[in-house]
Amino acid sequence: MKQPKIGLINTWAFLDDHIRCILDAGGLPVMLPVAAGAENASHYVDMLDGLLIPGGEDVTPFLYGQEPVPQVKLIRRDKDDFEMALIRAAVEQHKPVFGICRGQQLINVTLGGTLVQDVPTQGGSISHHQDGAIPDELLHSVEIEKDSHLYKLFGKTRLEVNTYHHQAVKEAAPDLRVVATAPDGIVEAIESKDGYVFGVQWHPECLCKKYPEFLALFRRLVELSRKD
Numbered sequence: 341m342k343q344p345k346i347g348l349i350n351t352w353a354f355l356d357d358h359i360r361c362i363l364d365a366g367g368l369p370v371m372l373p374v375a376a377g378a379e380n381a382s383h384y385v386d387m388l389d390g391l392l393i394p395g396g397e398d399v400t401p402f403l404y405g406q407e408p409v410p411q412v413k414l415i416r417r418d419k420d421d422f423e424m425a426l427i428r429a430a431v432e433q434h435k436p437v438f439g440i441c442r443g444q445q446l447i448n449v450t451l452g453g454t455l456v457q458d459v460p461t462q463g464g465s466i467s468h469h470q471d472g473a474i475p476d477e478l479l480h481s482v483e484i485e486k487d488s489h490l491y492k493l494f495g496k497t498r499l500e501v502n503t504y505h506h507q508a509v510k511e512a513a514p515d516l517r518v519v520a521t522a523p524d525g526i527v528e529a530i531e532s533k534d535g536y537v538f539g540v541q542w543h544p545e546c547l548c549k550k551y552p553e554f555l556a557l558f559r560r561l562v563e564l565s566r567k568d
């Protein structure tokens with residue numbers, strides 16, 4: 341069967357895990373150069389069937405109308421601009437977009453939503469953890485909305501996930517909906533009505549080896565990429 345082409349940037353960490361998950365789900369990973377710039381993003385999307393926006397640096401707070409708080413230290417505006425242009429082009433072309441961690445946050449900002457700049461000081465009351473490496477263990481639970489695409493994927497309303505983030509989605513963009521939250525109310529998954537745009541706050545790419553059920557998220561991206 342033809343492998344749909346799934347584009348992603350050369351992410352900061354666990355690139356091999358992202359590539360492995362896309363391949364295991366039946367897709368063909370295609371690397372996209374950030375240095376090509378936002379002006380070329382739509383030409384790349386023309387060549388792709390789907391898009392994966394991985395984890396990474398904080399999203400620049402100016403992009404959602406806020407001044408950065410002291411806990412925001414790592415930003416890369418060139419990456420923000422390139423990936424936002426990729427997301428816009430993919431949405432325009434009705435190609436699926438899956439965001440992980442920063443990816444979910446950036447999708448939300450691109451479509452008009454806002455972020456919690458620093459979870460520990462702005463509302464998080466359980467550990468969302470950001471020390472050392474991204475864990476491949478399950479560290480908190482999430483509650484999934486029963487009428488969501490995410491629920492259809494996992495078939496349950498409670499999921500245990502790993503966690504490695506200090507930012508999160510605050511107000512969902514107008515075309516997106518919060519479909520999973522942690523026990524302290526922190527947003528853990530979003531999706532569009534038709535399910536073509538979706539994101540999770542945890543890191544499924546680091547869980548697939550030990551907990552294969554998380555490959556379902558990558559399978560969903562690849563399956564949606566086959567249509568059209």
Ligand SMILES: [Mn+2]
Pocket residue numbers: 467468480502503504505522526528541542
């Ligand atoms: Mn979390």
